[in-house]
Amino acid sequence: MAEQLSGLADDRALLSRTSTAERVSDILRSRIAEGYFPPGTRLSEDSIGGALGVSRNTLREAFRLLTHERLLVHELNRGVFVRVLTVEDVEDIYRTRGLVECAVVRGLGEPPYALDGLAEVVAEGRRAAHEGDWKVVGTANIHFHRELVALAGSDRTNELMRSVFAELRLAFHVADDPKALHEPYLARNQQILQALEAGDRQEAENLLGVYLEDSLERVVEVYRRRVGDENAL
Numbered sequence: 001m002a003e004q005l006s007g008l009a010d011d012r013a014l015l016s017r018t019s020t021a022e023r024v025s026d027i028l029r030s031r032i033a034e035g036y037f038p039p040g041t042r043l044s045e046d047s048i049g050g051a052l053g054v055s056r057n058t059l060r061e062a063f064r065l066l067t068h069e070r071l072l073v074h075e076l077n078r079g080v081f082v083r084v085l086t087v088e089d090v091e092d093i094y095r096t097r098g099l100v101e102c103a104v105v106r107g108l109g110e111p112p113y114a115l116d117g118l119a120e121v122v123a124e125g126r127r128a129a130h131e132g133d134w135k136v137v138g139t140a141n142i143h144f145h146r147e148l149v150a151l152a153g154s155d156r157t158n159e160l161m162r163s164v165f166a167e168l169r170l171a172f173h174v175a176d177d178p179k180a181l182h183e184p185y186l187a188r189n190q191q192i193l194q195a196l197e198a199g200d201r202q203e204a205e206n207l208l209g210v211y212l213e214d215s216l217e218r219v220v221e222v223y224r225r226r227v228g229d230e231n232a233l
Contacts, residue, residue, distance in 0.1 A: 021059075021064075022065065024054055024058060024062035025065040027052065028043075028048070028062060029162065029166050032071055033142060033162075033166040034139050035135050035172075037082045040081060042079050042080070042081050043072070043080045044079075045060070045079075045080075063080045067080075070083060070089075071166055083170060084170075085167065085171055087220055090219055090223055093164060093167050093168055094215070097161075098212050098213075100161060101212070102209055104148060104149055104151060104152045104157065105148070105151075105205045105208055106201065107152065108151060108201050111201075112199065113151060113196055114151065115151075115193065117147035118144060118148060121140050121143040121144045122140075122144065122190055125137050125140035126186060128140055129186055132179075134178035134182055135178065137182045137183070139169075141182055141185055142165050142168060144189045146161065148208075171223065172219070174223050175219075181218065185215065195207060
């Protein structure tokens with residue numbers, strides 16, 4: 001828990017304008033999306049409340065909001081835990097991603113597109129891979145798709161996908177070999193970026209659709225194997 005709480009005190013500055021449950025939930029959602037709180041982690045009210053400098057009531061309301069988003073679960077007499085996804089959850093996450101992300105690319109309009117954010121996270125992923133930091137590669141991959149969705153210029157779409165991408169990180173945690181899970185998509189992210197740089201929305205959408213199908217197949221394969229191994233113990 002000490003490592004997971006590392007840096008939370010620095011996030012207290014984000015609460016300076018308004019110390020609200022919504023802002024606390026934003027911080028915790030980001031920490032989940034960045035892999036600091038793996039599935040099954042019990043979230044300590046005292047530790048997290050102390051790190052953020054917020055009241056117990058505020059923190060409980062933030063927990064309630066994230067439970068509504070399916071990121072947390074409350075277990076009677078045990079506390080609040082980061083949710084462990086089912087295979088059906090994973091399939092639904094990817095179904096939602098396909099509907100939203102492909103529609104965003106399809107509806108981009110005429111080029112050129114504002115691709116600086118996409119280019120930056122592609123470079124971030126490659127740097128992390130070179131350093132062998134596959135957790136950061138996974139985060140960069142999620143950020144790539146977040147930046148892709150942001151091309152729609154829609155606050156509502158960004159809001160919709162925030163919790164979806166946080167749930168996606170929970171699915172990534174089951175991977176027994178993060179390098180094998182994430183490395184193939186570094187090149188695919190680059191290909192999608194190049195198609196958009198060339199103004200070819202159709203090619204970008206085709207690449208993205210195949211990407212998501214292959215990623216779902218890979219994640220579900222790993223997920224079923226991991227869950228099967230755990231049930232055998």
